[in-house]
Amino acid sequence: MTELITKSRLEKVLKNGHQAVTSECGPPRSSDPAHIIEKGNLIKDYVDSVNITDNQTSVTRLCSLAACIHLKQQGIDPVLQMVVRDRNRIALQSDILGAASFGIHNILCLSGDHQSFGDNPQAQNVFDLDSMQLVQTVRHMRDEGKFLSGDEIKVPPDMFVGAAANPFGDPFKIRVPRLAKKVACGAEFIQTQCIYNVDKFEKWMEGVRDRGLDEQVYILAGITPMRSVGMARYLSKNVPGMDVPEELIERLKGVEKNKQSEEGITIAVETIQRLKEVKGVAGFHIMAIEWEEKVPEMVERSGLYPRPAVD
Amino acid sequence: MIVGEQKPFEEIWEMVKDHKQLTVFGCNTCVAVCHQGGNKEAGILASQLRMRATQDGVDIEIVDSGIERQCEHEFFTSTEDLLVKSEAVLSLACGIGVQFMAEKYKKTPIYPALNTTFLGDVIESGHYTEKCQACGDCVLGVTGGVCPVSRCCKRLFNGPCGGSSDGKCEISKDLDCAWQLVVDRLEALGKIDDYEKVQPLKDWSKDRAGGPRSFKLEDF
Incomplete structure (x- = not known):
């Protein structure tokens, strides 16, 4: 096993050679944490770590850091998602220390959806750093024990550092080089965009392997089950950077309306099973948006249950 | 160049309607290229304001004038008398020109007729796009x-x-x-x-x- 650097459970699972399973929960639009705690507990035994989204789609919610603390208190290993849209480098470094002080040992560094998609399109956006520079920042804080200013951090943040990758974004030809850049910045794990076009993902993975990037970073394949043909059409037409092949829409259309969600789960399970065999896929990131109760079934049917005991 | 867009007419009217005299003042360089703030546009806007004043029975004397650049002292020589005597000025310059005049004529209200929108180019006639944020x-x-x-x-x-x-x-x-x-x-x-x-x-x-x-x- 490669040497462990942090106390992250996700890192332990990956470095013990297991295919990791992560999932994610969106915090509530409320100050009541009950719902996120409930969601966390629903999937706790079926995943290694749980991402908490950071005001996803720019809609204001309970903050990612607080939600991570709630999950941590349930014995879950949280992955703090942090977008650079809303915080400058002072706030980012400050939140990283705050998270580490609560024993949050994973961070996913993201740009964040543009605020025009959210509930406050009039908001100023920050983008002091970009997602790659945030990866560099966390690694600098952890490994050098220093702030960006060069000042010493007496107790550096102990965090396993991740980034996202979208193999389906354009231009395709730079999507492998872009991953290489994130690796060069210090990303230790990657969670990808939802994969529906498996052929294209495999083509991207081929490029990733050609450059040996799969040996340098753990790649978790992103999986989101379709709940209906309507959702498939919506994602295909309205979400930039999402690639939903027509044949998948046709397959969902071919089953009765009340069976479409079941078919969506089956498609997701088949995708996981196919990708389990792809060299360089180190695990799965299951994003069952507001459908967390289906995560256990997906994990079990994919043969990824029980989760390894590494603690 | 600096690109601006004229504010909605109602917003402009609300700012200036209580004055007895108003000079509508063009800036004939950057914002003239995008046909929003040049001396010609100052003339048109002054006419619209006069019509509105007549319609509403508001007693306000409106004159129009302009210079090449409202952001440099030397261009103001020819219009010095007019501006000194003006009760208020509606400037069609970018935000720079408006502020330059406000500093120059310390007791005269200077109102912006434009929203300064960006630093951009003319990609085709009548089409302007942002290219720089002066970072x-x-x-x-x-x-x-x-x-x-x-x-x-x-x-x-x-x-x-x-x-x-x-x-x-x-x-x-x-x-x-x-x-x-x-x-x-x-x-x-x-x-x-x-x-x-x-x-x-x-x-x-x-x-x-x-x-x-x-x-x-x-x-x-």
């Missing part, structure tokens, strides 16, 4: 001549984000993805390998973040 530390040399600060809606220095689709930005199908343009340019220049150079953290103290900027030529 104070130009990176065009490493981004193939495409500005990520003004043209990427997340001002990413290491783009594109995951929302780039068919060459367009995630926020609008009508907006080019700046990083698609960067990649295309780097490729055309035979420098696509430069894409993998990680751009360092930006020093925003040279931007607006560092406070109002100025520079002075010591020899002048």
Whole structure:
């Protein structure tokens, strides 16, 4: 096993050679944490770590850091998602220390959806750093024990550092080089965009392997089950950077309306099973948006249950 | 050049209608190119205001005039008398001209007739697009001549984000993805390998973040 650097459970699972399973929960639009705690507990035994989204789609919610603390208190290993849209480098470094002080040992560094998609399109956006520079920042804080200013951090943040990758974004030809850049910045794990076009993902993975990037970073394949043909059409037409092949829409259309969600789960399970065999896929990131109760079934049917005991 | 757009007529009328005398004052350089703030537009706007005043029975004397640039003292010589005697001025300059006049004529209200929108170019007649945000530390040399600060809606220095689709930005199908343009340019220049150079953290103290900027030529 490669040497462990942090106390992250996700890192332990990956470095013990297991295919990791992560999932994610969106915090509530409320100050009541009950719902996120409930969601966390629903999937706790079926995943290694749980991402908490950071005001996803720019809609204001309970903050990612607080939600991570709630999950941590349930014995879950949280992955703090942090977008650079809303915080400058002072706030980012400050939140990283705050998270580490609560024993949050994973961070996913993201740009964040543009605020025009959210509930406050009039908001100023920050983008002091970009997602790659945030990866560099966390690694600098952890490994050098220093702030960006060069000042010493007496107790550096102990965090396993991740980034996202979208193999389906354009231009395709730079999507492998872009991953290489994130690796060069210090990303230790990657969670990808939802994969529906498996052929294209495999083509991207081929490029990733050609450059040996799969040996340098753990790649978790992103999986989101379709709940209906309507959702498939919506994602295909309205979400930039999402690639939903027509044949998948046709397959969902071919089953009765009340069976479409079941078919969506089956498609997701088949995708996981196919990708389990792809060299360089180190695990799965299951994003069952507001459908967390289906995560256990997906994990079990994919043969990824029980989760390894590494603690 | 600086691009501006005339404010809605109602907003302009509300600002000026209580005066007895108003000078509508054009600025005949940047904002004249985009047909919003030149001396010709000042004449048209003055006519519209006179019509409105007649309609509403408001007693206000409106004259129109203009100069080449409202941001430099030397251009004001020919209109000095008129401006000194004006009760109020509606300036069709960008925000710079409005402030320059407010400082020059300390007791005269100077109202903006335009919203200063951006620093841009004329890509075709009547079509203006933003190209620069005056960030104070130009990176065009490493981004193939495409500005990520003004043209990427997340001002990413290491783009594109995951929302780039068919060459367009995630926020609008009508907006080019700046990083698609960067990649295309780097490729055309035979420098696509430069894409993998990680751009360092930006020093925003040279931007607006560092406070109002100025520079002075010591020899002048």
